Amino acid sequence: MPKAVVMEEQPGRPGAVYFPLKIIDVPRTNPEDDQVVVKMLCAALNRRDMFARQRLYPGAAGNIPILADGVGVVVQCGSSVSEKQWLGKRVILTPARGWSDDLNGPEGAYAILGGTKYLPDGCCQEFMTIPITEVEECPFFLSDEEAAAVPVAALTAWRATIIKAAIKPGDQVLITGIGGGVAIFCLQLAVAYGARVYVTSGKEQKLSRAKQLGATGGVNYKDPEWTEQLLEMLPADRPFFDSVIDSAGGEIVRESLKLLRFGGIISSYGMTLGPKTTFPMQAVMKGIEFKGSMMGSRKEFTEVIQFIGKHRIQPVVDSVYSMDDINSVNNAFDVMRAGTQFGKLVIRIATASPNL
Ligand SMILES: NC(=O)c1ccc[n+]([C@@H]2O[C@H](COP(=O)([O-])OP(=O)(O)OC[C@H]3O[C@@H](n4cnc5c(N)ncnc54)[C@H](OP(=O)(O)O)[C@@H]3O)[C@@H](O)[C@H]2O)c1
Structure with a gap:
């Protein structure tokens, strides 16, 4: 049997x-x-x-x-x-x-x-x-x-990165917790789309692996100064991120406030650190959009598999x-x-x- x-x-x-x-x-x-x-x-x-x-x-x-x-x-x-x-x-x-x-x-x-x-x-x-x-x-x-x-990781990454964060070629995108199965697909999809991608991780060797996959830079989220370190990596003529793609939750909105341009997007596909986050008034004033993202549709599943095939994503x-x-x-x-x-x-x- x-x-x-x-x-x-x-x-x-x-x-x-x-x-x-x-x-x-x-x-x-x-x-x-x-x-x-x-x-x-x-x-x-x-x-x-x-x-x-x-x-x-x-x-x-x-x-x-x-x-x-x-x-x-x-x-x-x-x-x-x-x-x-x-x-x-x-x-x-x-x-x-x-x-x-x-x-x-x-x-x-x-x-x-x-x-x-x-x-x-x-x-x-x-x-x-x-x-x-x-x-x-x-x-x-x-x-x-x-x-x-x-299946789950690529579909979730597709919706969070391409549909919800609506990234465009040349965008500056932050992907948090890069060791995760979904986060790595977010990185691969965003790089194939022509975005400039930065990452965070709790482990230095994961930052190095992410750079091998096309990330421009990365910082350790365990360092209390990680947001300042990220901002220092951005070019002087484009000092902010267009979007943050996150699955950790916690204080991500407060932290992203320093990182995002006016009207920037936080695409959230999970809350590994606990099932809630806060959305302070400063985020309202900066026009930050917080978008929840859950897996994806049957149609999007076909789309992401075709994209993986076209760009030979491994x-x-x-x-x-x-x-x-x-x-x-x-x-x-x-x-x-x-x-x-x-x-x-x-x-x-x-x-x-x-x-x-
Ligand atoms: N919305 C959906 O449809 C959907 C679908 C799949 C997954 N999810 C959710 O997405 C999350 C990740 O799922 P997964 O399957 O990719 O899990 P996973 O492979 O176990 O990855 C979890 C990642 O979380 C990161 N992390 C832990 N603490 C962090 C912190 N303080 N700040 C930033 N990142 C932190 C770690 O990154 P480092 O190792 O780099 O430190 C770890 O690799 C889970 O909460 C899951 O429930 C949602």
């Missing part, structure tokens, strides 16, 4: 509990007319998967395959799906349902794959049966691990673990908990074999 990694729900307060993981058997289901069966090759972690284990994520539930990011090979097609077009194709799975193309937000009930009761399916399993509309052909130049790094994978061994999957979570990664933490599920 095919295997899946799931959480085992346990009593405990949100944040105080940490659901253990286990491997279970799940039956392989035949596809309906418009569905395909995907043999999963790799899956990847996001911060939400850690929040789910801590019961800090809405709808977190046990016995449902974990993880929202996945890549695999189509091994079976429903009767209305063209086998010629899809059988044997490597595909990247869409990570969510309920949002087609509305620029403002989901048209219906929005749900993300992996470990919740709202969409009881996830990518850390050997086979997934899903509608053909929920896959995109994988760009040929991506390894399985790189492809698994794409996703950054920190390290790879194995689904065969639950200790290995736990190790991936331990790295995320320690925050030492630069890029995505990927789980290898299977290797593509000629006999699918």
